Amino acid sequence: MWVIIEEVRKSFRILLAYPVEVVFWIFSPLLWVIPLVFQGKALIGAFSSTPFGSLAGTDEFIPYVLIGAIVSTYMFSAVWSMGNSFRDETYYGTLEHILSAPVQPGYILIGKGLYNSILSTSFVIVQLLICVFIFGLNITLAKIFPIFLFLFLLIVGLYGIGFMAAALTLLIKEAHGMLHMFEYVLFLFSPIRYPVEVNPITKAISVFIPLTYALIALRGLLLNIEFNFWKNSIILLAIDCTLLPLGLFVFRRIEKRTKTRGTLADY
Amino acid sequence: MSENGHIVVKGIHKIFKKGRTDEVRAVDGVDFSIMKGELFGLLGPNGAGKTTLIKCISTLLIPDDGSVTVGGYDIYKESLEVRRHIGVLTGGERSLYWKLTPVENLRYFAALYGVPRKSVRKRIEFLLELMGLTDKATVRVEKLSSGMKQKLSLARVLVHDPPILLVDEPTLGLDPYFARFIRDFIKNELNRRLGKTILLTTHYMDEADELCERIAFMNRGKIEAMDTPVRLKQSMPQKQVLEIKCQGSLDKGIFDGIREAASINVSHDDGLVYVRVNTDNPEVILSNIIELVREKAKIVSVRVTVPTLEDVFVHLTGASLKDG
Numbered sequence: 001m002w003v004i005i006e007e008v009r010k011s012f013r014i015l016l017a018y019p020v021e022v023v024f025w026i027f028s029p030l031l032w033v034i035p036l037v038f039q040g041k042a043l044i045g046a047f048s049s050t051p052f053g054s055l056a057g058t059d060e061f062i063p064y065v066l067i068g069a070i071v072s073t074y075m076f077s078a079v080w081s082m083g084n085s086f087r088d089e090t091y092y093g094t095l096e097h098i099l100s101a102p103v104q105p106g107y108i109l110i111g112k113g114l115y116n117s118i119l120s121t122s123f124v125i126v127q128l129l130i131c132v133f134i135f136g137l138n139i140t141l142a143k144i145f146p147i148f149l150f151l152f153l154l155i156v157g158l159y160g161i162g163f164m165a166a167a168l169t170l171l172i173k174e175a176h177g178m179l180h181m182f183e184y185v186l187f188l189f190s191p192i193r194y195p196v197e198v199n200p201i202t203k204a205i206s207v208f209i210p211l212t213y214a215l216i217a218l219r220g221l222l223l224n225i226e227f228n229f230w231k232n233s234i235i236l237l238a239i240d241c242t243l244l245p246l247g248l249f250v251f252r253r254i255e256k257r258t259k260t261r262g263t264l265a266d267y
Numbered sequence: 268m269s270e271n272g273h274i275v276v277k278g279i280h281k282i283f284k285k286g287r288t289d290e291v292r293a294v295d296g297v298d299f300s301i302m303k304g305e306l307f308g309l310l311g312p313n314g315a316g317k318t319t320l321i322k323c324i325s326t327l328l329i330p331d332d333g334s335v336t337v338g339g340y341d342i343y344k345e346s347l348e349v350r351r352h353i354g355v356l357t358g359g360e361r362s363l364y365w366k367l368t369p370v371e372n373l374r375y376f377a378a379l380y381g382v383p384r385k386s387v388r389k390r391i392e393f394l395l396e397l398m399g400l401t402d403k404a405t406v407r408v409e410k411l412s413s414g415m416k417q418k419l420s421l422a423r424v425l426v427h428d429p430p431i432l433l434v435d436e437p438t439l440g441l442d443p444y445f446a447r448f449i450r451d452f453i454k455n456e457l458n459r460r461l462g463k464t465i466l467l468t469t470h471y472m473d474e475a476d477e478l479c480e481r482i483a484f485m486n487r488g489k490i491e492a493m494d495t496p497v498r499l500k501q502s503m504p505q506k507q508v509l510e511i512k513c514q515g516s517l518d519k520g521i522f523d524g525i526r527e528a529a530s531i532n533v534s535h536d537d538g539l540v541y542v543r544v545n546t547d548n549p550e551v552i553l554s555n556i557i558e559l560v561r562e563k564a565k566i567v568s569v570r571v572t573v574p575t576l577e578d579v580f581v582h583l584t585g586a587s588l589k590d591g
Contacts, residue, residue: 002378002384003378003379005378006374006375006378006379007375007378009375010364010367010371010375013366013367013371014364014366014367017366017367017407018366092361092364092365093361093362093363094361094362094363094364096322096327096355096357097355097362097376097423098379099327100325100326100327100350100353100355101350101376101379101380102347102348102350102351102380102381103347103379103380103381104347108379256329259326259327259328259329260328260329261283261284262281262283262293262319262322262328264327264328
C-alpha cells in the first residue's frame with residue numbers, strides 16, 4: 001500500500017514541477033465544454049432536440065455529450081497515462097531501477113493509475129459542476145452513490161486496459177499511433193458523443209465495449225433515462241473481473257518477453 | 268568453483284538477435300563465484316558483456332541458458348528475494364528523478380524497496396549525512412553536480428541496506444575528485460567496514476587494480492582469465508614493458524615486424540599516444556621501436572616498466588580495454 005501512496009505522491013510532485021502542465025489541468029475542463037456547446041447549438045439551434053431524443057432517450061443534447069466527455073476522460077487518461085507511464089520512466093532513466101525493486105510492477109502501475117484517477121476525478125468534478133450550473137443538470141444526493149459506484153466499476157476495468165497499454169508501450173516503445181486508433185474506435189463504436197442507435201453497425205458493435213454500459217448507467221442516473229441498474233452493474237463487474245487479471249497477465253507476459261529480448265529500457 | 272558463493276554464476280549465455288539472421292553473443296558461457304564480503308571485478312572493454320551480465324544477475328534480463336543464485340536465491344524462481352538482497356548502481360546520471368529533491372527520491376525508493384516506514388526518516392538522514400549531502404537535502408536533483416548525483420545514486424542503492432551490490436561503471440563520466448570519493452567509498456566503507464559483497468564492472472584498469480580482490484577479464488562475452496590482480500600480472504611470461512609516450516598518430520600495424528615482442532598495445536589518452544611493448548629484452552628492440560615511432564610521431568618519453576592489468580588483458584585477448 002505504501003508503494004502505491006508514494007507512487008501517487010511522486011507523480012504529483014513531478015507534475016507540480018511543471019507549472020504549465022498544472023495550468024492545463026485547471027483550464028482544460030472548460031476548454032473541453034465550450035466547443036461541445038457551440039457544436040450542439042450550431043447543429044440543432046438549441047440545447048434540446050426531439051429527433052435526438054428519439055434515439056438517445058433524452059432531448060438534452062449538451063448534457064448527453066458532456067456525460068460522454070466525462071466518462072471518456074477516465075477512459076483516455078487510463079489508457080494514455082498508464083500506457084505512457086513506463087515510457088516516462090524510460091525518459092527519466094529510472095525504469096530499470098524501479099523494475100529491479102522487490103515489488104510487483106502491478107503495484108507501481110496501480111499507483112500510477114490512482115494518480116491519473118485523482119487527476120481525472122478533479123477534471124470530472126469541474127465538468128459536472130459545469131453541467132449542473134450551466135445546463136441545469138439535476139444531481140441529487142441520492143444519485144451520488146450510484147454515480148460513484150458506476151465510476152468505480154468503470155475505473156477498475158480501465159486499470160486492466162491501462163496495464164495492457166503499459167505492456168504495449170514496453171513492447172513496441174512508441175505506442176501513440178495504436179493508442180490513437182484505440183481512442184478513435186471507441187469514439188466511433190460507443191455512445192460517447194452520439195447515440196450508437198443512429199447506425200445498425202455501431203449499435204451492434206457497441207454491445208462489446210465496456211464503456212457503453214458505464215455511459216448507459218451514468219446517463220440513466222443523471223438524465224433520468226430508463227435503464228437496468230443491476231444488468232449494467234453486473235456486466236461492468238464481470239468486465240472488471242476479466243480485464244483486471246487479464247491486464248496483469250498481459251503485462252507480466254510482455255515484461256518477461258522484453259526481459260528475454262533485452263529491450264526493457266530501450267527508447 | 269565454490270557452491271557457497273554469495274553470487275554464483277554458472278554457464279550463463281545471452282544471445283541478442285540482430286535482424287533475421289545475425290546474432291550477438293553478449294554473454295557466452297560465463298562461470299564464476301563471488302564469496303561473501305568479496306570485492307570482485309569484471310574488467311573488459313565496452314561491449315564485452317559486463318552490463319548484460321549485471322542485468323542478468325539483477326533479474327532485469329532473462330538469460331538464455333545457465334543458472335545464477337544471489338544470496339542463495341535463484342534468479343528465475345525467486346526474483347523478488349534476489350532483488351531484496353541487491354542494490355544496483357550504474358554509471359551516468361539518469362537513475363534519479365531530477366524534478367524531485369534527494370529526500371523525495373530516497374523516500375520513494377525506500378517505499379519501493381520495502382524499508383519499514385517508521386525507520387525511513389532516520390535512514391534518509393543517515394545516508395545523506397554519509398554522502399555529505401545533508402545541505403542539499405531539499406534541492407532538486409537537477410541542480411546538483413554530476414558527482415553529487417552519483418553520490419545520491421549510491422545513497423539510493425543503500426536505502427534498503429542490501430548485503431550485495433552490483434556496481435556497473437560507477438565512476439563513468441565523473442571528474443577525478445568525485446571518482447576518487449566513489450572509489451574510496453566502495454572500498455573502505457561498503458566493502459571493508461560494512462562487509463558488502465560487491466560485483467564491480469569497469470573498463471578502467473586502475474580502478475579494478477586498486478579496488479578488487481579478484482578480477483575476471485571479460486572479452487566478447489567470455490571470461491578470459493580470473494585471479495587476483497597481483498597473480499594476473501605475475502602470469503605474464505615477459506616481465507618488462509617498454510613504454511613510449513608520443514604525440515601524433517600511430518597505427519599498431521607498423522610494429523608487425525617486431526618479433527621479440529610478446530604483445531604490443533597502442534592506446535590514446537589525453538591527446539597522447541602510448542605504445543606499450545611487452546618483452547623480456549627491451550634493450551634489444553628499443554632502437555627498432557623508436558625508429559618506427561619517429562617516422563609517424565614525436566616521442567615525449569621512453570621508459571621500461573612492469574606489466575599492468577591492461578598489458579595482461581592485451582596479452583590474453585589481443586584487444587585493448589579502451590576498445591569498443
